[in-house]
Amino acid sequence: MVELSVKNICPAGKQALVCFLLSSTIFTISFFSGNVFGYSAELWALTYWGPALYFCLFNFVLRYCYKEFMYEVSTRAAFLGCAFATGLYLATFDSGVSTFGAYLAVLSFFHFSEFMSVALTNPSTLTIDSFILNHSVQYAIAAVASWTEWGLEYYFCPDMKTCYSLSCVGLALCIGGELVRKSAMFTAKTNFNHTVQFVKKPDHRLVTHGVYALCRHPSYVGWFYWSVGTQIILLNPFCVVAYGLASWSFFRERVFAEEATLLAFFGAQYVQYQKKVPTGLPLIKGYTIDSSQ
Numbered sequence: 600m601v602e603l604s605v606k607n608i609c610p611a612g613k614q615a616l617v618c619f620l621l622s623s624t625i626f627t628i629s630f631f632s633g634n635v636f637g638y639s640a641e642l643w644a645l646t647y648w649g650p651a652l653y654f655c656l657f658n659f660v661l662r663y664c665y666k667e668f669m670y671e672v673s674t675r676a677a678f679l680g681c682a683f684a685t686g687l688y689l690a691t692f693d694s695g696v697s698t699f700g701a702y703l704a705v706l707s708f709f710h711f712s713e714f715m716s717v718a719l720t721n722p723s724t725l726t727i728d729s730f731i732l733n734h735s736v737q738y739a740i741a742a743v744a745s746w747t748e749w750g751l752e753y754y755f756c757p758d759m760k761t762c763y764s765l766s767c768v769g770l771a772l773c774i775g776g777e778l779v780r781k782s783a784m785f786t787a788k789t790n791f792n793h794t795v796q797f798v799k800k801p802d803h804r805l806v807t808h809g810v811y812a813l814c815r816h817p818s819y820v821g822w823f824y825w826s827v828g829t830q831i832i833l834l835n836p837f838c839v840v841a842y843g844l845a846s847w848s849f850f851r852e853r854v855f856a857e858e859a860t861l862l863a864f865f866g867a868q869y870v871q872y873q874k875k876v877p878t879g880l881p882l883i884k885g886y887t888i889d890s891s892q
């Protein structure tokens with residue numbers, strides 16, 4: 600049984616936590632120093648060049664102190680910490696830029712928390728991919744498309760990006776999605792894996808309690824709503840629709856393939872589970888014995 604506590608966190612998890620917190624704190628202090636002390640030319644330089652200088656120096660130190668995996672973890676966690684603080688800072692702007700700031704904070708926190716959740720729940724599977732920064736080419740294209748849409752609309756129609764109440768609905772959807780996904784990871788623990796398993800491990804147990812008693816694929820449900828939520832935060836009308844359709848079609852295929860393996864692993868036990876509990880994703884039924892005929 601894995602005991603979840605910060606004390607028991609694995610070395611790479613601790614390292615990621617320290618780098619994320621240190622970087623986000625230093626960036627936050629630099630960015631917000633102007634709000635506290637007023638803006639002078641010197642402080643302006645400190646506010647913007649300070650964080651950049653820190654980031655370069657910190658990476659230089661990391662390069663000499665850590666090797667391979669630990670170095671890769673440290674730089675990614677530090678980068679995500681900087682992005683998170685930058686997002687928080689931009690979110691305080693009195694213009695449409697604040698929507699991009701909120702999005703940046705949500706995005707960087709998501710990738711950091713994915714790594715930390717694996718570090719806490721299933722450390723033996725922890726790799727650099729646990730940040731899921733390099734999820735897929737499609738994921739990268741989708742991100743760039745959303746930045747492009749936001750940039751074009753902000754440039755040509757800045758008023759479009761000031762519907763803050765709608766942006767807050769997106770934020771609520773992202774927070775809800777995060778909570779559901781992380782509840783799934785913390786409930787399934789070592790049975791959860793970022794990549795679908797095609798060979799059953801001897802200790803793989805079917806999880807049907809907690810959030811898995813409400814839906815069969817809570818981590819996908821959370822990610823689905825989180826991804827649509829990010830586009831509502833950005834007030835991107837085209838990407839809201841495109842993300843909804845792309846995520847839905849991705850999860851429909853993923854659930855189908857995953858359930859075929861789960862039926863092979865757990866047989867009648869999984870059939871019973873399917874009868875009682877829905878997938879949780881709209882209009883997705885999953886793989887039933889009938890689908891194979």
Ligand SMILES: C[S@@+](CC[C@H](N)C(=O)[O-])C[C@H]1O[C@@H](n2cnc3c(N)ncnc32)[C@H](O)[C@@H]1O
Nearest residue numbers: 783790792793795796804805806816817818819
């Ligand atoms: C990325 S996780 C996703 C889990 C689940 N689909 C969800 O959305 O919460 C994929 C791994 O979880 C495992 N898995 C999925 N549902 C499970 C369950 N109810 N009990 C145990 N393992 C499960 C699969 O075998 C697969 O290797």
